Amino acid sequence: MRNIFSFLKPYKLFIAVAYTMTFIELMVELLLPFFLGKMINNGVMNKDLENIVMWGSIMIGLAFTGFVAGIINSFFASHTSFSFAYDIREKLFHKIQSFSFANLNQYPTSGLVTLFTNDVRQIQNTIFMALRIMTKAPLIVIGGVVMAFIVNPRLAIIFLITVPLLVAFILWVLKVASKMFDKVQKNVDNVNRVMQENLAGMRLIKAFLRRNHEENRFISANSNLANTTRRTFRFIETSMPILLFVMNLSLIFILWYGNSLAVAGETSVGDVVAIVNYALRVSMAISMFTFIIMGFSRAKASAERLDEVMQVEVDLVDHASARDKAAVREGKIEFDRVSFSYPNHDEKVLDEVSFTVDGGEELAIIGATGSGKTSLFQLIPRLYNTTDGDIYIDEEPITSYTLEQLRRSIGYVPQTPLLFSGSIIDNIAWGKENASKEEVVQAAKDAQIHDTIMELPEQYETRIGQKGVNLSGGQKQRLSIARALIRRPKILMLDDSTSALDLATESRLLDAIHQDDCTTLIITQKISTAISADRILLMDYGEVLAVGTHEELLDESGLYRRIVESQFGEEYSNAN
Numbered sequence: 001m002r003n004i005f006s007f008l009k010p011y012k013l014f015i016a017v018a019y020t021m022t023f024i025e026l027m028v029e030l031l032l033p034f035f036l037g038k039m040i041n042n043g044v045m046n047k048d049l050e051n052i053v054m055w056g057s058i059m060i061g062l063a064f065t066g067f068v069a070g071i072i073n074s075f076f077a078s079h080t081s082f083s084f085a086y087d088i089r090e091k092l093f094h095k096i097q098s099f100s101f102a103n104l105n106q107y108p109t110s111g112l113v114t115l116f117t118n119d120v121r122q123i124q125n126t127i128f129m130a131l132r133i134m135t136k137a138p139l140i141v142i143g144g145v146v147m148a149f150i151v152n153p154r155l156a157i158i159f160l161i162t163v164p165l166l167v168a169f170i171l172w173v174l175k176v177a178s179k180m181f182d183k184v185q186k187n188v189d190n191v192n193r194v195m196q197e198n199l200a201g202m203r204l205i206k207a208f209l210r211r212n213h214e215e216n217r218f219i220s221a222n223s224n225l226a227n228t229t230r231r232t233f234r235f236i237e238t239s240m241p242i243l244l245f246v247m248n249l250s251l252i253f254i255l256w257y258g259n260s261l262a263v264a265g266e267t268s269v270g271d272v273v274a275i276v277n278y279a280l281r282v283s284m285a286i287s288m289f290t291f292i293i294m295g296f297s298r299a300k301a302s303a304e305r306l307d308e309v310m311q312v313e314v315d316l317v318d319h320a321s322a323r324d325k326a327a328v329r330e331g332k333i334e335f336d337r338v339s340f341s342y343p344n345h346d347e348k349v350l351d352e353v354s355f356t357v358d359g360g361e362e363l364a365i366i367g368a369t370g371s372g373k374t375s376l377f378q379l380i381p382r383l384y385n386t387t388d389g390d391i392y393i394d395e396e397p398i399t400s401y402t403l404e405q406l407r408r409s410i411g412y413v414p415q416t417p418l419l420f421s422g423s424i425i426d427n428i429a430w431g432k433e434n435a436s437k438e439e440v441v442q443a444a445k446d447a448q449i450h451d452t453i454m455e456l457p458e459q460y461e462t463r464i465g466q467k468g469v470n471l472s473g474g475q476k477q478r479l480s481i482a483r484a485l486i487r488r489p490k491i492l493m494l495d496d497s498t499s500a501l502d503l504a505t506e507s508r509l510l511d512a513i514h515q516d517d518c519t520t521l522i523i524t525q526k527i528s529t530a531i532s533a534d535r536i537l538l539m540d541y542g543e544v545l546a547v548g549t550h551e552e553l554l555d556e557s558g559l560y561r562r563i564v565e566s567q568f569g570e571e572y573s574n575a576n
């Protein structure tokens with residue numbers, strides 16, 4: 001909590017002004033009934049018009065001062081709460097950008113989105129309320145009781161019974177409600193998650209005719225949310241009339257007892273009116289305070305969630321020995337008995353993997369699904385750290401490069417191409433800061449996508465929807481390859497990124513890549529692609545079974561022969 005609210009520090013002055021205005025409003029609220037009593041006692045009861053005008057003018061002046069103070073307070077309260085929300089969203093975004101893959105695995109995307117929207121808004125609203133009325137409400141309760149005692153202690157005695165009773169009741173309501181709000185929040189997260197998965201997987205849902213199934217899943221999440229919200233608000237709604245009932249009882253008591261004292265000449269009508277007025281203000285402040293505290297308990301839960309993410313230790317940072325000047329020169333890669341398990345998982349997905357790729361060499365990696373190919377790739381740009389063993393680039397441990405230097409020299413095309421909303425040119429140029437149009441066009445030509453782009457309505461300026469919905473799978477793959485090529489990386493890594501390309505296009509693309517002097521690692525399922533590489537690495541169950549040329553592997557590895565036969569037919573391997 002404290003960490004999150006420390007974001008208010010830059011706005012200390014605004015907060016001070018807001019609280020000063022609150023104090024003025026408070027004074028106005030407490031003095032008005034007092035002066036009303038005076039006006040009735042000295043003016044109305046004595047039919048003294050001059051006195052009425054005098055007290056009336058003072059009251060109007062006070063009310064106007066309160067009104068102006070309220071407007072100024074509102075301005076500073078909203079400015080502070082909006083600025084706070086802006087700052088915290090910016091800091092949160094920055095923090096999440098610094099997350100490693102292992103950190104990201106800890107938090108579902110939907111939860112992170114909820115942080116940015118729901119949680120930040122919840123705290124923002126509470127800060128606004130806090131500056132606007134939160135401190136005023138309890139002070140009105142205390143001040144109202146004190147003033148009532150100043151006006152008439154005998155009548156004010158009722159406050160000593162009702163106020164503690166109401167406060168105790170409200171504390172109980174809050175305790176129960178905050179647990180209920182926790183459940184509401186969990187259900188909000190759940191609805192967000194289902195929605196997000198559905199929007200991202202809409203095509204798959206339609207293709208698999210799973211619309212009804214998904215609708216039912218959403219209905220279930222949505223009705224859970226509606227039910228918990230309904231239960232929570234019903235509870236609060238039923239507690240409010242109880243509150244009002246106790247308040248009204250105390251008012252009736254004041255009127256009845258005040259009347260009998262007035263008839264006996266022991267108090268004045270003005271005092272009774274003033275005390276009734278204080279009772280009304282105290283009751284309103286108490287019920288207002290309930291809502292504020294309820295908002296506060298929700299904001300507390302939101303602040304805790306935000307704080308948890310803000311405090312996450314990023315587990316992948318530059319090594320103490322990393323040198324910013326170290327730059328990848330040739331792109332020679334060496335794995336030395338590298339083992340790897342995903343964080344918080346015991347299973348080894350890579351087991352003592354050793355191999356070397358020379359600078360400028362092309363290595364194809366093949367293996368069954370789940371054999372650890374992508375995991376191996378992710379270790380090279382240090383998206384994860386190895387569990388055991390070392391990786392060297394140009395004979396230096398990868399930890400001796402800063403993350404920035406290391407990743408700057410790598411062009412990584414992931415298995416699922418992800419394009420951003422924007423134009424084609426933006427998407428390719430995204431791969432390199434300040435890329436020129438010529439560089440974009442050259443990268444597109446190398447990735448064999450230039451001709452396709454030129455056929456689009458606005459060519460390079462054509463906009464693509466989020467995730468490039470209006471492009472085919474193969475086109476998306478080639479755009480994300482162009483994005484990697486524009487970096488002119490020393491190490492190029494393609495994770496099954498040519499799977500949707502026909503053989504001729506793929507071979508032209510690989511030829512273009514060969515023109516560049518870069519080390520290329522290609523994960524592929526296609527033997528035809530693997531054959532064109534200098535060497536092939538065969539993986540199975542996280543181990544390297546064999547490394548060599550196509551012919552060497554045909555001789556050495558039964559598994560490789562079987563894969564070749566499954567794609568080219570038995571005659572092929574017999575002939576070779």
Ligand SMILES: Nc1ncnc2c1ncn2[C@@H]1O[C@H](COP(=O)(O)OP(=O)(O)OP(=O)(O)O)[C@@H](O)[C@H]1O
Pocket residue numbers: 105342345349367368369370371372373374375376415
């Ligand atoms: N984020 C993760 N957390 C835990 N385990 C994971 C994670 N990602 C992958 N794995 C596991 O690691 C193993 C290797 O997965 P990997 O994606 O490296 O295989 P792959 O050979 O690239 O498969 P494919 O050809 O299907 O892409 C699998 O058993 C998988 O379940």
